[in-house]
Structure formats: structure tokens, C-alpha cells
Amino acid sequence: MNKKILMKGNEALAEAAIRAGCRYYFGYPITPQNEVPAYMSKRLPEVNGVFVQAESELASINMIFGAGACGARCMTSSSSPGISLMQEGISYISGAETPAVIVNMMRGGPGLGNIAPSQGDYFQAVKGGGHGDYKIIVFAPASAQEIVNFTVLAFDLTIKYRIPVMILGDGLLGQMTEPVVLPEMKEIQDDINWSICRGQDQVIIRSLYLVPENQLELHNLHLQKKYRSIEKDLNKYYEQYNANDCDYLIFAYGTTARVCKAAIDRLQKENIKIGLFRPISLWPFPKEEIISISSKIKKAFVFEMAQAQFEEDIRLSFEGKKEIKGFYKLGGAIFNDDEIYELIKKNI
Amino acid sequence: MITGKILYKRPKTLKDVNMSYCPGCSHSLMNKILCEIIDEFDIQKKTVVIAPVGCAVLLYDYIDCDSVEAAHGRAPAIATGIKRVNPDNIVISYQGDGDLLSIGMAETIHTANRGENITVVFMNNAVYGMTGGQMAPTTLVGQITKTTPSGRNPENEGYPIRACELINTLEAPYFIARCKVTNSKSIMQTKKILKKAIGYQINKKGYSFIEILSNCPTNWGMKPKDSNKWIQEVMSKYYPVKIFRDKGEA
Amino acid sequence: MNKKNNPVINTDKCKGCELCVSECPVEIIAISDEINIMGYHPAYITDSTKCTGCIKCAISCPDAVITVYREE
Ligand SMILES: Cc1ncc(C[n+]2csc(CCOP(=O)(O)OP(=O)(O)O)c2C)c(N)n1
Ligand code: SF4
Ligand code: SF4
Ligand code: SF4
Numbered sequence: 001m002n003k004k005i006l007m008k009g010n011e012a013l014a015e016a017a018i019r020a021g022c023r024y025y026f027g028y029p030i031t032p033q034n035e036v037p038a039y040m041s042k043r044l045p046e047v048n049g050v051f052v053q054a055e056s057e058l059a060s061i062n063m064i065f066g067a068g069a070c071g072a073r074c075m076t077s078s079s080s081p082g083i084s085l086m087q088e089g090i091s092y093i094s095g096a097e098t099p100a101v102i103v104n105m106m107r108g109g110p111g112l113g114n115i116a117p118s119q120g121d122y123f124q125a126v127k128g129g130g131h132g133d134y135k136i137i138v139f140a141p142a143s144a145q146e147i148v149n150f151t152v153l154a155f156d157l158t159i160k161y162r163i164p165v166m167i168l169g170d171g172l173l174g175q176m177t178e179p180v181v182l183p184e185m186k187e188i189q190d191d192i193n194w195s196i197c198r199g200q201d202q203v204i205i206r207s208l209y210l211v212p213e214n215q216l217e218l219h220n221l222h223l224q225k226k227y228r229s230i231e232k233d234l235n236k237y238y239e240q241y242n243a244n245d246c247d248y249l250i251f252a253y254g255t256t257a258r259v260c261k262a263a264i265d266r267l268q269k270e271n272i273k274i275g276l277f278r279p280i281s282l283w284p285f286p287k288e289e290i291i292s293i294s295s296k297i298k299k300a301f302v303f304e305m306a307q308a309q310f311e312e313d314i315r316l317s318f319e320g321k322k323e324i325k326g327f328y329k330l331g332g333a334i335f336n337d338d339e340i341y342e343l344i345k346k347n348i
Numbered sequence: 349m350i351t352g353k354i355l356y357k358r359p360k361t362l363k364d365v366n367m368s369y370c371p372g373c374s375h376s377l378m379n380k381i382l383c384e385i386i387d388e389f390d391i392q393k394k395t396v397v398i399a400p401v402g403c404a405v406l407l408y409d410y411i412d413c414d415s416v417e418a419a420h421g422r423a424p425a426i427a428t429g430i431k432r433v434n435p436d437n438i439v440i441s442y443q444g445d446g447d448l449l450s451i452g453m454a455e456t457i458h459t460a461n462r463g464e465n466i467t468v469v470f471m472n473n474a475v476y477g478m479t480g481g482q483m484a485p486t487t488l489v490g491q492i493t494k495t496t497p498s499g500r501n502p503e504n505e506g507y508p509i510r511a512c513e514l515i516n517t518l519e520a521p522y523f524i525a526r527c528k529v530t531n532s533k534s535i536m537q538t539k540k541i542l543k544k545a546i547g548y549q550i551n552k553k554g555y556s557f558i559e560i561l562s563n564c565p566t567n568w569g570m571k572p573k574d575s576n577k578w579i580q581e582v583m584s585k586y587y588p589v590k591i592f593r594d595k596g597e598a
Numbered sequence: 599m600n601k602k603n604n605p606v607i608n609t610d611k612c613k614g615c616e617l618c619v620s621e622c623p624v625e626i627i628a629i630s631d632e633i634n635i636m637g638y639h640p641a642y643i644t645d646s647t648k649c650t651g652c653i654k655c656a657i658s659c660p661d662a663v664i665t666v667y668r669e670e
Binding site: 350351352353354355356357358359362366367369370371372373374376377380531532535536565571572573576 | 603636666
Binding site for chain 2: 059089
């Protein structure tokens with residue numbers, strides 16, 4: 001059994017990636033995730049890995065595309081403005097079906113915004129961001145330990161499904177120091193018989209389909225079929241906190257959900273029956289579970305550090321059947337538990 | 349059935365299909381030359397060709413090697429990723445002028461600057477071929493294109509960029525040369541140079557940049573023969589054909 | 599010259615670009631009036647007995663549709 005050690009979220013992520021078999025990291029500096037490339041640049045050479053500081057996020061994501069085309073466990077990390085630059089590459093990687101783990105430690109936007117924690121990239125992560133009909137798996141951890149666990153899972157899933165997997169955190173999660181238990185170093189034996197550089201018959205990694213005319217349509221149908229099966233497979237990543245037998249339910253993810261828990265504890269002491277539902281995978285979205293829980297409550301609250309982005313998916317699951325009240329923090333501002341406590345009191 | 353000793357035949361790595369390039373296009377020729385070199389080194393199974401956005405986007409339909417199709421301008425970054433994972437494979441980044449010098453300028457320069465052990469084949473045809481003949485970074489002053497209807501005017505569009513000269517300011521590159529393929533003699537010379545570059549990659553010497561002054565008969569509105577003459581008489585005046593650097597000979 | 603050379607153009611796949619024509623030092627390549635299956639006027643050999651086997655035509659053919667043989 002590995003023992004608990006104290007680590008910063010970003011460093012825990014980097015070490016977890018290495019233990020999950022990641023040997024190739026390409027990235028470009030941006031706050032608040034600079035600990036990831038710094039850690040990788042030191043640690044990867046120790047395990048015969050490769051660290052390259054790319055000339056831009058455009059280059060990073062395409063280096064990942066090249067490494068992924070070889071079937072390698074590879075990763076890049078960035079924060080909001082850098083992730084925007086990667087959208088082109090993410091679309092290509094999705095079309096070409098190569099593995100890639102992408103970390104976004106979100107910061108305030110739009111534009112250069114600020115370097116404070118935010119959840120403003122929800123739509124970009126979950127609904128697309130690049131061109132075309134594609135999906136990426138998105139995990140939103142809420143602690144350093146979850147960062148570790150889901151980073152490890154991200155590598156297994158990106159290899160299994162050949163789909164980009166994003167770890168969607170924020171500045172706070174990345175910077176926060178917490179105890180974590182790290183997994184053992186993984187022995188990798190990936191089945192990558194679709195990849196290039198194996199000395200076999202020609203392998204083409206492509207996203208262009210011109211002829212015959214319906215070839216791109218068929219490719220898209222194939223992708224959608226894969227997405228449906230991923231939705232089926234990954235429907236268990238959520239947390240419920242005091243969510244049984246509730247009148248009121250808060251929906252929140254990541255950092256915001258942590259703060260909500262403290263408020264819930266206080267409210268419960270006052271015999272208010274309130275709980276938390278926290279999706280961890282944002283795509284696939286735990287829609288079925290939310291639908292079923294929605295029938296049991298009187299009213300829902302949504303807290304997020306963005307303007308009703310996450311809330312939109314909650315509303316889609318609720319289908320207008322119950323009242324939903326959303327509260328938002330914008331531009332890098334974060335909720336505190338007093339504030340959440342007051343807001344709930346005022347609105348029940 | 350004709351028998352006898354074969355003096356020249358189509359290279360094995362070039363698939364037995366019709367290349368969709370226009371008649372007389374340098375892309376066809378360079379696809380063929382690349383395949384000849386791949387055959388001669390016997391590296392078909394370990395070569396990866398990056399197909400760029402541009403007329404050569406379907407490269408992998410002709411060249412029978414592993415291939416990754418890049419987004420516009422990103423071929424050298426993809427090549428970097430592949431080479432870092434598989435240093436023993438031969439990676440060729442094949443790019444047009446819009447791809448390499450416009451949208452992909454940063455990737456071009458930084459891949460060269462890192463001295464990645466890859467071979468860049470730069471097809472400079474002074475226009476955007478695939479999109480119908482717009483101005484490229486290498487369009488000559490005064491040259492008429494779809495987006496410079498009165499000829500490229502440096503006041504408005506700046507001057508054509510000389511890629512080899514630019515790359516030659518960097519420390520890392522191992523081999524830099526500009527070639528032309530306007531007749532059998534220059535084709536043979538170009539093949540020798542490109543073969544040397546790929547040989548350097550095989551021997552892990554580092555980054556090579558081979559520019560090919562190419563034609564685009566279709567968008568230049570010329571017969572293939574006249575387009576080659578134009579390269580000879582006009583283009584190569586601004587873009588001198590020479591070896592800029594060869595660390596292997598130094 | 600006792601060995602016989604035989605340049606063969608795959609006329610179905612020739613794009614009629616004429617680049618081989620000017621390469622031939624003995625001027626035995628011409629462009630046909632006929633149209634091939636791709637819609638081009640293909641090149642053809644007018645008198646193969648004159649061929650020197652220099653392979654300049656084959657080297658300069660972008661589409662690699664010329665094969666040159668030498669009878670032993
Ligand atoms: C991001 C992006 N912008 C624009 C295009 C459209 N596009 C396709 S090919 C091309 C120009 C290619 O020109 P060049 O690189 O010179 O290659 P050539 O076709 O001449 O061989 C452009 C602009 C694209 N595919 N992607
Ligand atoms: S458009 Fe120009 S570059 Fe493209 S295939 Fe035709 S001749 Fe070649
Ligand atoms: S091999 Fe030489 S002589 Fe013979 S047809 Fe070709 S160019 Fe002419
Ligand atoms: S060079 Fe090749 S394609 Fe062009 S005319 Fe001659 S045989 Fe035909």
C-alpha cells in the first residue's frame with residue numbers, strides 16, 4: 001500500500017501521468033498550470049521519457065497528434081487561452097482517432113482574462129470548441145486525489161477508445177496542496193495495432209474523406225456509434241453527497257462542489273434536507289442518474305463559476321419538470337460557503 | 349511482352365495508381381523521386397510521410413508508406429511528435445509554401461531550430477495551388493495571382509520570403525539546399541541532394557531542409573514546359589539554386 | 599550500337615504534359631492526336647530503333663509512366 005504524501009494538484013497530476021505510462025509530454029507555459037511542465041521536464045528524463053517545450057499550443061497539440069499516431073501515451077497541459085489554440089488540433093485528433101490526454105486548468109476569461117480559477121470553458125470542453133461533430137471525454141476532479149485517479153483513468157481510456165480525454169480543473173485545484181496516494185508505476189502493454197511505425201502494411205492516420213461521396217458520412221456515423229458506446233460504458237462517474245431523501249439538491253462540479261459541501265453541512269444542521277450531486281465526468285454526462293433523482297426533489301440549485309453553462313446540461317436533463325435556480329461567479333471570482341449558505345436560505 | 353534489362357521503371361513504393369496532380373506538376377515528380385529514394389535505401393516500411401494541407405494532401409494515396417495527414421501548417425509539429433516517439437523511423441515533412449511559410453511559419457522555424465532529425469521537403473510553387481492560385485508568401489514581386497490581380501505589390505503585400513536563407517540563420521540545421529526539377533539533369537541533381545538529406549536522417553545527423561522550386565502550370569496559366577522555363581529564367585533569379593549548408597561536408 | 603533499347607510509354611496513364619518530348623536527345627517522342635481514357639493526348643515513340651537508352655524521358659516523366667528496357 002502506497003503511503004499518503006502531500007502534493008500540489010498540478011504536480012500530483014504530472015506524477016500520476018508518469019505512473020500511468022505517459023512518456024511523452026509537449027506543452028507551452030501558461031499560468032496556472034506551470035507546475036506540470038516544470039515537473040515533467042525534470043521527471044520524464046528519469047524514466048527515459050521525452051519532454052519538449054513547444055513553440056505554442058498549436059504545436060503542442062500537433063506534437064501530441066504525432067505521438068498519439070504512434071500509439072504512445074502522451075499528454076499536453078495548458079489553461080484556457082492555450083486550450084483555445086488547441087481546438088483545431090483536438091478536432092483533427094478526434095477525426096483521426098488517436099489517443100491524447102489534455103489538461104485544462106481553467107482560468108478567467110474571455111480573452112486573456114485573469115489567472116484566477118474559473119469554470120468558463122465548460123461549453124468548449126463538453127460541447128465541442130473545434131469544428132465538426134465530435135466528442136471528447138471530460139473529467140472534472142475536485143481534489144488532488146481525484147486528479148491522480150482520473151489522470152490514470154484518462155490514459156487507459158484514451159488508448160482504449162482512441163478519443164481525446166480532458167482533465168478539466170481550475171487554478172485552485174492545480175495550486176492546492178493536499179494529501180494523495182499515488183499508484184504504482186504501470187507496466188504498459190497497449191494494443192496499438194492500428195498505429196504507424198510498426199513496420200507493417202501502410203497505415204494512414206487521416207481525417208480527410210473525399211471519395212466516395214458518403215465516406216465522411218460513414219466515418220461520422222462510426223464516430224457517433226463509438227460515442228454512444230462510451231456513454232454507455234462511462235455512466236458511473238459522479239458523487240452524491242447527502243443526496244438521498246432530499247427536498248433540495250445542489251448541482252455543482254469541481255472546485256465549486258467542494259465549497260457547496262461545507263454549506264450543505266451547515267444547512268443540514270438546521271434540518272434543511274439538502275444534498276449535492278456532483279458529476280465527475282462532464283462528458284459523458286450522468287444524465288440518466290440526474291433524470292431519476294430529479295423526480296424525487298422539490299427544487300434544484302446550480303452553482304458554477306460560469307454563466308449557466310453547466311446549468312444548461314442540468315436543465316436538459318430536467319426537461320423543465322422541476323424548478324432550477326442557478327448562481328454564477330464570473331471572471332475568476334469564487335464562491336465561499338457563507339455565500340452559498342445565504343443564497344440557499346433565501347431561495348428555499 | 350517486352351523483356352530485357354530494365355533501365356528505368358516506376359519505383360515500387362509509388363502505388364500503381366494515377367496521381368491526381370495536374371499534368372506536368374512538380375508534386376507528381378517529387379512524389380516519384382521520394383519513392384525512388386525510399387526504394388534505394390529500402391526504407392519503405394520505416395518511413396512516415398506527413399501529408400500537408402495543399403495539393404499534396406492525398407500523398408498517401410500514391411506513396412505506399414505510413415502517413416499522417418496534418419492540419420494546415422502543422423506538419424513539422426506532427427513530425428516532431430512521431431520522431432520523438434520513434435527515433436529510428438524516417439520522417440518526412442512534405443509541405444507547400446502556404447503551409448510552410450505562412451500558416452505554419454512558427455512550426456517550420458522552431459522544428460528547424462530544435463534540429464529535429466527529420467527531412468523537410470519544401471515545394472515552393474509561388475502560389476496556393478489547391479485553393480486556386482492565390483498569393484503565397486513566395487509569390488514574386490509583380491506576379492499576378494488570384495489575390496494580387498495587378499501583381500504582388502510589396503507596399504501592400506511585402507516581399508517574397510526566402511526560406512533557405514531564413515533557415516540558414518539558425519544554428520541547428522544540418523543540411524539546407526534549394527533545388528529545381530526543370531529538366532532531367534536538374535532532377536538527377538535534386539534526387540542526389542534529397543537522397544543525401546534522407547541519408548543524413550538515417551545516420552541521425554539532424555534536420556535537413558530541401559526546397560524544390562516547383563511549378564504550378566494550372567494556376568500559372570502555362571504549359572508545363574513553359575512553367576519550367578519560368579522557374580529557370582525568373583524564379584531561380586530570386587531564389588538561387590544552391591546548397592546553403594552541409595555540415596556533413598564541413 | 600548493337601544493343602536495342604525499348605522505351606515504353608503507358609499511354610493509358612500518360613497525361614500528355616510533353617515534358618518527355620523535349621528531353622529526348624534523338625527526338626523520337628511525339629504527342630498523339632488520339633485521346634486516352636483520361637482525356638489527354640498521350641506521348642508516343644516515333645522510332646524506337648533510334649533510342650539510346652539514356653532514360654532522360656523516364657526521369658523527367660512526373661507520372662512515372664515511361665519504362666525503358668534494353669534487350670540483352
Ligand atoms: C486552417 C486552414 N486554412 C485554410 C485552408 C484552405 N487551404 C487549403 S490548401 C491551402 C493552400 C495550400 O497552398 P500551398 O501550401 O502553397 O500548397 P500547394 O497547394 O500549392 O501545393 C489553403 C489555404 C485550410 N485547409 N485550413
Ligand atoms: S494546382 Fe498546381 S500545384 Fe496543384 S496539382 Fe495542379 S499544377 Fe500541381
Ligand atoms: S531513353 Fe533517351 S533516347 Fe530513348 S526515348 Fe527516352 S529520352 Fe529518347
Ligand atoms: S512526361 Fe510522362 S506524362 Fe508527360 S507526356 Fe511524357 S509520358 Fe506522358
